Amino acid sequence: MSFDRSIKIAPSILSADFANFGQEIQAIEAQGADWVHVDVMDGHFVPNLTFGPPAVKAFRPHVKTVMDVHLMITPVDPYIQAYADAGADILTAHVEAGPHSHRTLQAIRAAGMKAGIALNPGTPAEAVEHLLDLADLVCVMTVNPGFGGQKFIDMTSKVQRLRQMIGDRAVHIEIDGGVDPKTAPLVAAAGADVLVAGSAVFKGGSVSNPSVYGDNIRAVRSAAEAAQS
Ligand code: DX5
Numbered sequence: 001m002s003f004d005r006s007i008k009i010a011p012s013i014l015s016a017d018f019a020n021f022g023q024e025i026q027a028i029e030a031q032g033a034d035w036v037h038v039d040v041m042d043g044h045f046v047p048n049l050t051f052g053p054p055a056v057k058a059f060r061p062h063v064k065t066v067m068d069v070h071l072m073i074t075p076v077d078p079y080i081q082a083y084a085d086a087g088a089d090i091l092t093a094h095v096e097a098g099p100h101s102h103r104t105l106q107a108i109r110a111a112g113m114k115a116g117i118a119l120n121p122g123t124p125a126e127a128v129e130h131l132l133d134l135a136d137l138v139c140v141m142t143v144n145p146g147f148g149g150q151k152f153i154d155m156t157s158k159v160q161r162l163r164q165m166i167g168d169r170a171v172h173i174e175i176d177g178g179v180d181p182k183t184a185p186l187v188a189a190a191g192a193d194v195l196v197a198g199s200a201v202f203k204g205g206s207v208s209n210p211s212v213y214g215d216n217i218r219a220v221r222s223a224a225e226a227a228q229s
């Protein structure tokens with residue numbers, strides 16, 4: 001995985017057909033997805049349950065791009081090796097998930113993955129200031145995590161602050177929640193380069209009508225690229 005700040009669209013398969021993940025992943029990649037975003041929820045850190053390591057492992061052979069695994073779980077550390085074994089390329093933990101994010105990021109890298117740190121809407125940019133040398137990605141949540149299809153919460157000033165703090169480091173800024181062609185320009189202009197989108201990519205399409213996914217991906221991408229600073 002080489003680093004650049006071009007806009008990358010990462011569809012969240014939380015909005016895919018849960019009976020058909022293999023074909024859904026193939027369809028979004030064929031239609032222009034840059035990364036595949038996998039939302040892992042534990043029913044404890046967030047009020048919803050999704051995928052464990054065996055499910056993520058089953059997705060792996062279908063993902064030809066980058067498998068971006070977003071852990072909304074606590075604790076994190078006991079599961080890092082399991083998600084490495086499942087084939088995650090990027091593993092993101094929440095800074096709110098425990099007191100030892102520094103150790104968690106080190107452990108993620110030591111397990112051979114890129115390390116991400118996510119911030120809930122109520123958490124300030126400064127919470128990750130001393131973690132940036134250990135991170136490959138900062139994920140700014142623009143909804144309270146747990147569900148797809150929620151309304152975008154404006155975190156523009158936080159993204160701007162993070163972009164300044166990151167400076168020349170090779171750290172992606174990812175936005176997760178409520179991203180669509182209207183909200184993408186706000187965060188792209190503020191310095192984000194990875195845009196997670198669930199409902200905005202999957203709405204109106206299906207594996208038998210996949211060109212809608214392509215239209216949706218292009219709509220988010222072109223709105224973001226036009227605004228990118
Ligand atoms: C929220 C998840 C998101 C979500 C995005 O807890 O982390 O990845 O699926 O979905 P949309 O784009 O529908 O807000």
Ligand code: ZN
Binds near residue numbers: 037038070176196
């Ligand atoms: Zn996510």
